[in-house]
Amino acid sequence: MAPKKACLITFGCQMNEYDSGRLADLLTAAGWTMTDSRDTADFIFFNTCSIREKAAQRLLNHVEQVRSLKKKKPGLIIGVGGCVAEQEGEKLLTDAPWLDLVVGPQHLPTIPDLLEKLTAKTETGRAATGSGRRPAWSRENLAELGRDDGSRTEAGGLIGFVTIMQGCNNYCTYCVVPYLRGPELSRGAGDIIDEVKRLIDNGVKDLTLLGQNVNSYGLGQSGEPTFPELLEKVAATGIERLRFTTSHPKDFPPELVRLFGSLGPLCEGLHLPVQSGSDKVLKDMRRVYTRDSYLRLVDDLRTQCPGLSLTTDIIVGFPGETEKDFEDTVSLLDTVGYDAMFSFKYSDRPQTRSAAFENKVPEEEKGRRLTYLQTRQKDITLAKNAAHVGQVLEVLVERESDRYENQLTGRARNFKLIHFDGSPELIGRTVPVRVEEAWGASLRGVRAEK
Numbered sequence: 001m002a003p004k005k006a007c008l009i010t011f012g013c014q015m016n017e018y019d020s021g022r023l024a025d026l027l028t029a030a031g032w033t034m035t036d037s038r039d040t041a042d043f044i045f046f047n048t049c050s051i052r053e054k055a056a057q058r059l060l061n062h063v064e065q066v067r068s069l070k071k072k073k074p075g076l077i078i079g080v081g082g083c084v085a086e087q088e089g090e091k092l093l094t095d096a097p098w099l100d101l102v103v104g105p106q107h108l109p110t111i112p113d114l115l116e117k118l119t120a121k122t123e124t125g126r127a128a129t130g131s132g133r134r135p136a137w138s139r140e141n142l143a144e145l146g147r148d149d150g151s152r153t154e155a156g157g158l159i160g161f162v163t164i165m166q167g168c169n170n171y172c173t174y175c176v177v178p179y180l181r182g183p184e185l186s187r188g189a190g191d192i193i194d195e196v197k198r199l200i201d202n203g204v205k206d207l208t209l210l211g212q213n214v215n216s217y218g219l220g221q222s223g224e225p226t227f228p229e230l231l232e233k234v235a236a237t238g239i240e241r242l243r244f245t246t247s248h249p250k251d252f253p254p255e256l257v258r259l260f261g262s263l264g265p266l267c268e269g270l271h272l273p274v275q276s277g278s279d280k281v282l283k284d285m286r287r288v289y290t291r292d293s294y295l296r297l298v299d300d301l302r303t304q305c306p307g308l309s310l311t312t313d314i315i316v317g318f319p320g321e322t323e324k325d326f327e328d329t330v331s332l333l334d335t336v337g338y339d340a341m342f343s344f345k346y347s348d349r350p351q352t353r354s355a356a357f358e359n360k361v362p363e364e365e366k367g368r369r370l371t372y373l374q375t376r377q378k379d380i381t382l383a384k385n386a387a388h389v390g391q392v393l394e395v396l397v398e399r400e401s402d403r404y405e406n407q408l409t410g411r412a413r414n415f416k417l418i419h420f421d422g423s424p425e426l427i428g429r430t431v432p433v434r435v436e437e438a439w440g441a442s443l444r445g446v447r448a449e450k
């Protein structure tokens, strides 16, 4: 019998991308193949994000679009996961009776089993987990996560991701994560190190430690190392490259700053979300740091590691954001000189405190500010990329280029994407490449001598 096909459709943040990748691995292990085609799929899964306004309604529109496929293929299973599934729970099954499966983020590992049950019709059609109330998240869950699905790989197994903690205690006023993913809970360092060693044995060279707020790893959990200590332990496994995301600027002690440029595998690239350049908006967002303390941290990092590449997240149009507040954000962008920025228009999300704030910025004005900011950042990114022309970067070769014949694509330690002429036997090796040209999203170079 031909293997069944699953089509995973992902909305939202990096955690969702990561979760979808994890699900793809689990399904592949259970004998499924992945497809991009909804028409030929036996299982269509929407991994949702509730960051946008009316996320549940948008989801139902998407689900409605695939409903007709059930007539052509009666065995088709349609499922919903992610934050909207967690928030809406069984209500989704009422609103969309043709849905088969609703699964909160923590229950992802149960999907292959649920599919087996649905396929074998041992249940009469429909299953719902994560029923709107977040299930208790226990240390045992994390141990389980560590053994079965706390890691995944990309780029033919060269790039690995390991979850080191879940949840968040920060309650930024615009964010639902603490409500959906629960309080911070760190995974045991022993489990993490075992997982990293296993990934290295399987060929992983570039490893990212993942969590909602990784640099508060271990805080409040006796017996676990601090995050800087954990980084040192992971570096000692022999991993070639080491990264982490996402970091909160308030949890960045000097011991962590000192590791950049001194801990060999720790790469010269850091995502440090600032969200706004205005002290008033930062206070309203409950970000706990100020513009000045953030800029001091950036200075310390660059003193310690001059070539550090920095990226950030910014929300424009937060309730009460004035033109002056927005200008403070623009000037912060100019001052820091980020290599890339991920920017969003503010939108209300259920359960968050900011949803009740007054002085909402009109949609049109939010759009204007976003366009202005993105245009400004485009120029900054191009200038940052152009500064690499003439430099030799160490490139981990990931694959043949999708766009250019006889070219390879890889990443430098600072995460810049780089294309250069070369033959496929270089894939998996780290080679020096001289940068000759800079574009907005990548670099082009030629192989250089050691």
Ligand code: SF4
Pocket: 168, 169, 170, 171, 172, 175, 176, 177, 178, 212, 213, 248
């Ligand atoms: S730090 Fe703030 S924005 Fe990030 S996950 Fe926690 S509450 Fe959300």
